[in-house]
Amino acid sequence: MAYNFNITSNRRDPNILNKWTFYPKDVLPMWVADADFPAAPQIRAALHRQVEHGVLGYAFPTRTFMETITARMKKLYHWDVDPDWIVYTAGVNNGYNIAARILCSPKKGYLIQTPVYNEFLETEHKTGARQSVARLVKKLDGNRISYEVDFEAFERGVKKSGMFLLCHPHNPVGKIYSRGELKRMAEICLENDVSIVSDEIHSELLLGGAKFTPLASLSPEIGRHTITLISASKAFNVPGLACAFAIIPDAELRKKFFDTAYGMSFEVSSTGLTSAHVAYSGRADAWLKELRRYLTANRDFIIEYMERNLPGVRLTKPDATYLMWLDFSEYGLQPSPFEFFLNKAKVALSDGGKFGKGNEQFVRLNFGTSRRILNQGLERMRKALYSL
Numbered sequence: 001m002a003y004n005f006n007i008t009s010n011r012r013d014p015n016i017l018n019k020w021t022f023y024p025k026d027v028l029p030m031w032v033a034d035a036d037f038p039a040a041p042q043i044r045a046a047l048h049r050q051v052e053h054g055v056l057g058y059a060f061p062t063r064t065f066m067e068t069i070t071a072r073m074k075k076l077y078h079w080d081v082d083p084d085w086i087v088y089t090a091g092v093n094n095g096y097n098i099a100a101r102i103l104c105s106p107k108k109g110y111l112i113q114t115p116v117y118n119e120f121l122e123t124e125h126k127t128g129a130r131q132s133v134a135r136l137v138k139k140l141d142g143n144r145i146s147y148e149v150d151f152e153a154f155e156r157g158v159k160k161s162g163m164f165l166l167c168h169p170h171n172p173v174g175k176i177y178s179r180g181e182l183k184r185m186a187e188i189c190l191e192n193d194v195s196i197v198s199d200e201i202h203s204e205l206l207l208g209g210a211k212f213t214p215l216a217s218l219s220p221e222i223g224r225h226t227i228t229l230i231s232a233s234k235a236f237n238v239p240g241l242a243c244a245f246a247i248i249p250d251a252e253l254r255k256k257f258f259d260t261a262y263g264m265s266f267e268v269s270s271t272g273l274t275s276a277h278v279a280y281s282g283r284a285d286a287w288l289k290e291l292r293r294y295l296t297a298n299r300d301f302i303i304e305y306m307e308r309n310l311p312g313v314r315l316t317k318p319d320a321t322y323l324m325w326l327d328f329s330e331y332g333l334q335p336s337p338f339e340f341f342l343n344k345a346k347v348a349l350s351d352g353g354k355f356g357k358g359n360e361q362f363v364r365l366n367f368g369t370s371r372r373i374l375n376q377g378l379e380r381m382r383k384a385l386y387s388l
């Protein structure tokens with residue numbers, strides 16, 4: 001291995017709030033979706049050069065920059081993207097909240113599938129768009145959880161919506177939807193004249209042999225009804241640099257997106273652009289390949305650990321992301337597994353209840369960390385449960 005993911009960085013700067021400084025020092029943070037690894041060295045080298053150059057002025061992506069993104073879409077997915085379709089935006093959250101302002105109305109809100117990334121639920125408060133929920137259906141096989149689309153609930157939700165906000169790969173359950181599921185969801189949206197916003201921020205964090213298909217690449221017609229949001233931030237671990245891209249084939253929709261964002265949240269950081277360019281040009285791909293291997297081993301380590309030590313825990317086997325979705329219903333933890341582990345194990349996880357109703361007995365664990373820290377977190381959780 002050319003890269004060592006056993007080494008993580010100390011992030012305990014008292015002046016900066018991050019997942020390592022939010023809770024007291026004795027708490028191990030395994031919540032916010034950023035990783036403990038330093039960013040890819042190729043990206044850090046480019047950032048060093050930028051800082052050494054000294055001028056950190058305003059910066060915007062050129063057409064050549066956008067061509068770097070289109071070349072990556074072609075290489076990874078055989079997806080033909082026109083550079084003119086790409087709009088930059090300060091983050092993926094910005095992107096779908098801008099889209100909600102365009103696509104939703106007092107009569108037509110937005111549709112989500114819970115459990116889902118907690119910020120998707122917040123779009124209602126942030127934009128005033130009404131939320132509809134089509135819950136994913138939980139399937140259990142031994143202690144393994146997986147989720148499927150309930151197409152009847154989905155269709156009912158679509159009829160009340162102007163925008164379907166898809167999380168793909170899915171946070172927190174780590175699912176990559178099959179082509180069949182994607183196609184059927186898209187067709188229902190198209191039949192009802194509903195636009196799709198596909199948050200694909202985790203698309204390059206693939207585990208095992210998983211393959212990913214962008215929803216918009218399924219057909220030109222689906223593409224014209226879709227805003228695809230991408231960012232190098234998760235896979236290359238630069239989420240603090242606030243830089244993302246919206247791929248919007250439809251010219252009218254693209255103009256609305258641009259006009260709504262203009263003057264509000266439009267600029268991206270020059271360092272974010274630098275890192276995105278290195279990432280999309282493929283210069284850090286060898287690093288990414290090893291990161292995926294490391295994260296896949298972390299995922300499998302958790303699964304084995306739970307089977308051996310805590311067989312009552314039900315859990316997902318994510319296809320992508322560094323997020324594991326764990327169900328502690330069997331243990332009756334009070335007042336919730338999140339509070340229990342925070343107080344008794346000193347491990348900060350993400351509270352399942354924040355990912356939609358009915359998920360209060362779940363937590364999301366971030367395994368984007370060294371095996372040592374991961375093991376420490378799991379041991380703390382095990383000991384807290386054994387002490388009951």
Ligand SMILES: Cc1ncc(COP(=O)(O)O)c(C=O)c1O
Nearest residue numbers: 033091092093094117171201244
């Ligand atoms: C599915 C998903 N979308 C968006 C974001 C945040 O994206 P950004 O930092 O670009 O706003 C996250 C971060 O955890 C996420 O998991």
